[in-house]
Amino acid sequence: MVSNQDSNYSLNDRTQHLLKVLVESYISDGRPLGSRTLAKLSELDVSPATVRNVMADLEEFGFVESPHTSAGRVPTTKGYRLFVDTMLNVQPLTTDVVSQLVENLNPKQSVNGLVESASGLLSDLTSMAGVVTIPKHERAEFRQIEFLPLSDQRVLAILVMNRQEVQNRILHTDREYSESELLQAANYLNELCAGQDLVVARQRILDELDHVREHMNDLMRSAVEMGEKLFSESDAEKSDYVVVGQTNLMEYDELSDIEKLKGLFEAFGQKREFLSLLDSCIFAQGIQIFIGQESGYKVLDGCSVITSPYTVDKETLGVLAVVGPTRMSYERVIPIVDLTAKLLGEALNNQI
Amino acid sequence: MVSNQDSNYSLNDRTQHLLKVLVESYISDGRPLGSRTLAKLSELDVSPATVRNVMADLEEFGFVESPHTSAGRVPTTKGYRLFVDTMLNVQPLTTDVVSQLVENLNPKQSVNGLVESASGLLSDLTSMAGVVTIPKHERAEFRQIEFLPLSDQRVLAILVMNRQEVQNRILHTDREYSESELLQAANYLNELCAGQDLVVARQRILDELDHVREHMNDLMRSAVEMGEKLFSESDAEKSDYVVVGQTNLMEYDELSDIEKLKGLFEAFGQKREFLSLLDSCIFAQGIQIFIGQESGYKVLDGCSVITSPYTVDKETLGVLAVVGPTRMSYERVIPIVDLTAKLLGEALNNQI
DNA sequence: TTTAGCACTCCATGCAAGAGAGTGCCAAAA
DNA sequence: TTTTGGCACTCTCTTGCATGGAGTGCTAAA
Numbered sequence: 001m002v003s004n005q006d007s008n009y010s011l012n013d014r015t016q017h018l019l020k021v022l023v024e025s026y027i028s029d030g031r032p033l034g035s036r037t038l039a040k041l042s043e044l045d046v047s048p049a050t051v052r053n054v055m056a057d058l059e060e061f062g063f064v065e066s067p068h069t070s071a072g073r074v075p076t077t078k079g080y081r082l083f084v085d086t087m088l089n090v091q092p093l094t095t096d097v098v099s100q101l102v103e104n105l106n107p108k109q110s111v112n113g114l115v116e117s118a119s120g121l122l123s124d125l126t127s128m129a130g131v132v133t134i135p136k137h138e139r140a141e142f143r144q145i146e147f148l149p150l151s152d153q154r155v156l157a158i159l160v161m162n163r164q165e166v167q168n169r170i171l172h173t174d175r176e177y178s179e180s181e182l183l184q185a186a187n188y189l190n191e192l193c194a195g196q197d198l199v200v201a202r203q204r205i206l207d208e209l210d211h212v213r214e215h216m217n218d219l220m221r222s223a224v225e226m227g228e229k230l231f232s233e234s235d236a237e238k239s240d241y242v243v244v245g246q247t248n249l250m251e252y253d254e255l256s257d258i259e260k261l262k263g264l265f266e267a268f269g270q271k272r273e274f275l276s277l278l279d280s281c282i283f284a285q286g287i288q289i290f291i292g293q294e295s296g297y298k299v300l301d302g303c304s305v306i307t308s309p310y311t312v313d314k315e316t317l318g319v320l321a322v323v324g325p326t327r328m329s330y331e332r333v334i335p336i337v338d339l340t341a342k343l344l345g346e347a348l349n350n351q352i
Numbered sequence: 353m354v355s356n357q358d359s360n361y362s363l364n365d366r367t368q369h370l371l372k373v374l375v376e377s378y379i380s381d382g383r384p385l386g387s388r389t390l391a392k393l394s395e396l397d398v399s400p401a402t403v404r405n406v407m408a409d410l411e412e413f414g415f416v417e418s419p420h421t422s423a424g425r426v427p428t429t430k431g432y433r434l435f436v437d438t439m440l441n442v443q444p445l446t447t448d449v450v451s452q453l454v455e456n457l458n459p460k461q462s463v464n465g466l467v468e469s470a471s472g473l474l475s476d477l478t479s480m481a482g483v484v485t486i487p488k489h490e491r492a493e494f495r496q497i498e499f500l501p502l503s504d505q506r507v508l509a510i511l512v513m514n515r516q517e518v519q520n521r522i523l524h525t526d527r528e529y530s531e532s533e534l535l536q537a538a539n540y541l542n543e544l545c546a547g548q549d550l551v552v553a554r555q556r557i558l559d560e561l562d563h564v565r566e567h568m569n570d571l572m573r574s575a576v577e578m579g580e581k582l583f584s585e586s587d588a589e590k591s592d593y594v595v596v597g598q599t600n601l602m603e604y605d606e607l608s609d610i611e612k613l614k615g616l617f618e619a620f621g622q623k624r625e626f627l628s629l630l631d632s633c634i635f636a637q638g639i640q641i642f643i644g645q646e647s648g649y650k651v652l653d654g655c656s657v658i659t660s661p662y663t664v665d666k667e668t669l670g671v672l673a674v675v676g677p678t679r680m681s682y683e684r685v686i687p688i689v690d691l692t693a694k695l696l697g698e699a700l701n702n703q704i
Numbered sequence: 705t706t707t708a709g710c711a712c713t714c715c716a717t718g719c720a721a722g723a724g725a726g727t728g729c730c731a732a733a734a
Numbered sequence: 735t736t737t738t739g740g741c742a743c744t745c746t747c748t749t750g751c752a753t754g755g756a757g758t759g760c761t762a763a764a
Contacts, residue, residue, distance in 0.1 A: 034757050047707055052758065070714045070757040146498060148512060158510060158518055160500060166510055166520040247621065250614045258610065262602045269599065386726050399738050404727065422726040422745045 011061075015054050016087065018042055019063055023075045023083040027327050030253060032072030077292040077326070080304070084289055084330055091331050093339060097125060101336075105343040107350035111135065115242050118320060118344045123245025125336050128324030129268070133241040133278055135310075135317035135348060140198040145189050147182035155182065161198065185220060241278065243268050252325045254302055263299040273297050278319045281307040287338055292326050302326055306333055308341040312349045320344065363413075367406050368439065370394055371415055375427045375435040379679050382605060384424030429644040429678070432656070436641055436682055443683050445691060449477060453688075457695040459702035463487065467594050470672060470696045475597025477688050480676030481620070485593040485630055487662075487669035487700060492550035497541050499534035507534065513550065537572060593630065595620050604677040606654055615651040625649050630671045633659040639686055644678050654678055658685055660693040664701045672696065 011019070021042045022033050033041075035048040035055060042051070055073050058064045063079035066072060075083065104117050115132045122130025140161055148156040155171045177185075192208060193201035205220065246268055249255050255264070267273050277295050281288050290305040300323075307321040320341055322333055363371070373394045374385050385393075387400040387407060394403070407425050410416045415431035418424060427435065456469050467484045474482025492513055500508040507523045529537075544560060545553035557572065598620055601607050607616070619625050629647050633640050642657040652675075659673040672693055674685055 032757095036757080048757090049707055049709090050705085053706085056759080066758085068714055069712090070755085072757065144500060146510075148496060156512070156518070158498075158512070160508070160510070166508070166518065168518040247614050247617045250610055250617075256610055258602055258608055258613075261610075262599050265599045265602075384726090388726080400726090401738055401740090402736085405737085408728080418727085420745055421743090422724085424726065 011058075014044065014046075015057065017044065018051065018054050019058060019075075019079060020083060020087040022064065022073060023079060023087070026075055027329055030327055032067060032074045034072040037072075077294060080291045080326060081294075084291065088331055088334075090334050093335050097336065098339065100125070101339055101343055105340070105347045107347040109347070111348065114344060114347050116244070118340055119242045119244040122320065122322050122336065122340055123248060126322050126324065126328075126333050127245075127248050127251070128322050128328065128333075129243060129245045129249055130320070130322055131241055131243050131268075131274075131278070132320040132344070133275075133318040135312075142193045142196050142198050142201040144194065145186050147177075147186050149177060149179055149182060189220070240271065241275065249324065252327075254325050254327060260299075260302065264303065267297070267299045273299065277305065278307065278321060281319045281321075282309055282316055284309060287334055289330070289334075304328055304330075306330070306337050308337050310341040310345040310348070312345050317345070317348065363410075366396065366398075367409065369396065370403065370406050371410060371427075371431060372435060372439045374416065374425060375431060375439075378427055379681055382679055384419060384426045386424040389424075429646065432643045432678060433646075436643065440683055440686075442686050445687050449688065450691065452477070453691055453695055457692070457699045459699040461699070463700065466696060466699050468596070470692055471594045471596040474672065474674050474688065474692055475600060478674050478676065478680075478685050479597075479600050479603070480674050480680065480685075481595055481597045481601055482672070482674055483593050483595050483620075483626075483630070484672040484696070485627075485670040487664075494545040494548050494550050494553040496546065497538055499529075499538050501529060501531055501534060541572070593623065593627065601676065604679075606677050606679060612651075612654065616655070619649070619651045625651065629657065630659065630673060633671045633673075634661055634668055636661060639690055641682070641686075656680055656682075658682070658689050660689050662693040662697040662700070664697050669697070669700065 018038060022038055025033055025038075025041055035051040038055075039046055039048045039051045055064060058079075059066070059073065061078075062076055063082060064073040065076050067074060101121055104121055105114060107114075109117065112134075115134060119130040119132040122128075122132070124130075143160040145160070146158040148158070150156055150170065153173050153176055155173055155177060156168060157171050158166060158168045160166050189205065192204055196204065208220075246265060249264065250261065255261055274297075277290070277297060277300075284307070286308060288307045290300070290307070292304065293301050295305060302325060303323055304326045305321055305323050307319055309316045309319050311317060320337065322337055324333070370390060374390055377385055377390070377393055387403040390407075391398055391400045391403045407416060410431075411418070411425065414428055415434060416425040417428050419426060453473055456473055457466060459466075461469065464486075467486055471482040471484040474480075474484070476482075495512040497512070498510040500510070502508055502522065505525050505528055507525055507529060508520060509523050510518060510520045512518050541557065544556055548556065560572075598617060601616065602613065607613055626649075629642070629649060629652075636659070638660060640659045642652070642659075644656065645653050647657060654677060655675055656678045657673055657675050659671055661668045661671050663669060672689065674689055676685070
C-alpha cells in the first residue's frame with residue numbers, strides 16, 4: 001500500500017526488506033535463494049508467489065539475477081551496492097576483538113612491525129587477505145649526514161631523516177677520500193642543510209656547488225646524487241605494501257577457480273594494479289568499499305575490497321584494506337577495518 | 353643375455369634404458385606410459401609384451417607404479433631417485449640463459465637487490481618457485497656507533513657493522529642526554545670497540561661498565577642492549593628468505609589440488625618448515641635434490657626441491673633453491689641452480 | 705494486490721553402455 | 735631361456751538417458 005515510488009526505481013519497503021534478507025542469507029550461506037525459502041526467512045507472512053513477483057521486479061532493475069532458470073536468485077554487484085549503501089547495520093565489535101587489536105598494535109613496535117601486525121590482524125580477524133601500505137613520510141627533513149670511508153674508492157653515506165629514519169647508501173667516488181676530508185664535507189653539509197626539507201636541501205647543495213669549487217666537489221656531487229637516490233627509493237618504498245593471508249582466499253568456493261586465484265595472487269605479487277587502487281583511496285575520508293569489478297580491475301571480479309586510510313595528526317600516511325569474496329560479511333569486516341586504521345594511526349603517532 | 357645381476361636388484365642395461373625413457377617421457381608429457389608407447393619410444397626393437405615383462409620387474413622393485421590397472425606406469429620417488437643419481441645427462445645452458453643470469457646478477461646491486469634478482473631469475477628461468485635465503489654475515493664486526501638525540505628521552509643509535517652494513521634503533525633512556533654527552537659516549541665506545549667482533553665488543557662494554565660508574569652509564573647500558581637486540585635481529589634476518597614465482601606452481605596439473613597448493617603456500621609463508629630444510633643444505637658441498645617427501649615434509653609431497661649453497665671466499669652465506677613438481681626437468685634445472693649460486697656468490701663477493 | 709495452481713525449465717544424480725588404453729598370463733616361436 | 739602374439743580382463747572416461755528436486759513465470763481466481 002504505502003510505497004515511495006518517487007525516483008526512477010525507488011523500491012518500496014517490502015521490496016527493500018526482501019532484498020536485504022536475500023543478501024544477508026546469501027552472504028552467510030552462499031546458496032541462491034528461492035521464493036519459498038525467502039518467503040519464510042523474511043517473516044513477512046507473504047506467499048512464495050508474491051515473493052516471486054517482487055523478485056521479478058528486482059531482477060528487472062538489476063539488483064538480483066539467477067545463475068540459471070531454476071536456481072533461485074543471487075545479488076548482483078548493484079544489489080550488493082544498494083545493500084552496502086542503505087541497509088547495513090554494522091555490528092559492534094566484540095570485546096575480545098577490540099582487545100586483540102589494541103594489544104597487538106601497541107606503539108612499542110617498530111614501524112615495520114606495526115604494519116606487519118596490522119596486516120596480520122586484518123587477515124586473522126576476517127579470514128581474508130589483509131593489506132597495509134607502508135606509511136609514506138610526507139615531510140622528508142634533512143637532519144644529519146655522515147660519511148664513512150670504505151675501501152676501493154667507496155664511501156658509505158648515512159643520512160638521518162625526519163626524527164629517526166636512517167638511510168644509507170654506498171657512493172662510488174673518483175678517488176680515495178681521507179677521513180678528515182669526509183668529516184669536513186659532512187660538517188659542511190650538515191650546517192648547510194640541517195632541518196631543511198629534503199627538496200630544499202638538495203637545491204641548496206646544488207646552488208652551493210657552483211660557488212665552492214674546491215677539492216671536495218666530487219664528494220658533494222655524489223652526496224647530492226645520494227639525496228636524489230634516497231628520494232627515488234623512498235618513493236618506491238612508499239609505494240609498497242604488505243599482504244598477509246592470501247591463502248585464506250583459497251577457502252572460498254567462489255574463488256576456487258585456479259585461474260582466478262592465480263590472477264589474484266599475481267596481482268598481489270606484481271603490486272602495480274593493486275597499488276593504484278589503494279593509492280586512489282588515500283584521499284578518501286574513511287572506509288571505502290569496492291564491490292566486484294567496481295574498482296575497474298578485472299582480477300578483482302568476484303572480490304570486494306574494503307579500504308580505509310590511516311592518519312597521524314590528520315595527515316594520511318597510508319591505506320589498509322581487506323580483500324575477500326564479494327560474498328563477505330560487510331557488517332563484520334567494516335568495523336574491523338575501521339578500528340585497525342584508527343589504532344594503527346595512533347600507534348604510529350608515537351613512532352614517527 | 354648380458355646382464356649384471358650382482359647386487360640385490362641391479363638392473364640390466366635394457367631395463368635401465370627403459371626406465372630412463374619412461375622417466376624422461378613422463379617428465380615431458382606428464383602422462384603414464386603404456387607398454388606399446390614405451391616400446392616405440394625406446395627404439396629398442398622389442399615388442400610391447402617384452403616391455404610389459406620389464407615393467408612388471410620394475411614395479412616389483414618399486415621404481416614404477418600404475419595409478420590404476422589400465423593406466424600405464426609412472427615413476428615412483430625411488431624411480432626418480434635412481435634416474436637422478438645414475439641416468440642424468442645434464443644439459444649445457446644456452447648462451448641466452450647464461451647471459452641473462454650474468455647481466456642480472458651484476459655486482460652493482462645492493463645485497464637485497466641481488467637476492468631478489470637471484471630469486472626472480474630462478475623463478476623465471478624454470479617457471480617454478482625460486483627461493484633464496486638472505487645471506488648471513490658470519491663475522492659481525494663493530495665498526496662505528498653514533499648517537500643522535502631525539503625528543504622524549506629517546507636516542508637514535510646508529511651502528512655501522514662490517515664494511516657497509518648499517519643498523520639503527522631507538523633507545524629509551526631514563527633522562528635526556530645532551531648532544532655533547534652523546535658524542536662523548538660514542539667516541540668512548542668507538543675507541544673501545546672499533547674493529548672488534550661484535551661478541552667481543554659486547555663483552556668489552558659489559559666489562560667496562562663495572563669500571564666506569566659515571567653519568568653515562570644509562571646510555572651505555574642501553575647501547576649494550578642495542579648491540580644485543582641488533583644481534584638477535586640479525587639472527588632473525590639471517591633466517592629469512594625470499595620466494596618468487598609461487599604462482600607458477602599453479603600451472604602444474606599434479607599440484608592443482610587446491611588443498612595441496614594451500615599447504616604449500618602456507619609453508620612458504622610461515623617459513624618455519626621450509627627454513628629447516630634449507631638450513632640443512634647449508635653445509636652441503638653443492639647441488640642437493642629432494643624428491644617428493646624425501647625431505648621429510650609432508651607439504652612437499654609431489655614436489656621436488658633442488659638446492660645449492662652459495663659462497664663467498666669459500667664461506668657459505670646462504671642457500672638457494674627451486675621448488676617445483678616432482679615431474680620437473682632435472683636436467684635443465686640443475687645447471688640453472690648451479691650457475692645462479694656461483695654468480696650470486698661472486699656478485700656478493702664485491703658487496704660484502 | 706495477493707494468492708494458488710500448473711506447466712515448464714534447468715540442474716544434479718544415478719545408471720548403463722561403449723570406447724579406449726593397458727595389463728597379465730599363457731602358449732608358441734626364436 | 736627369452737621373446738612374442740594373442741586374448742581375456744580391468745579400469746577409467748565419456749556419453750546418453752531417465753528421474754527427482756528446486757524454482758520460475760504465467761494465468762486466473764480471491
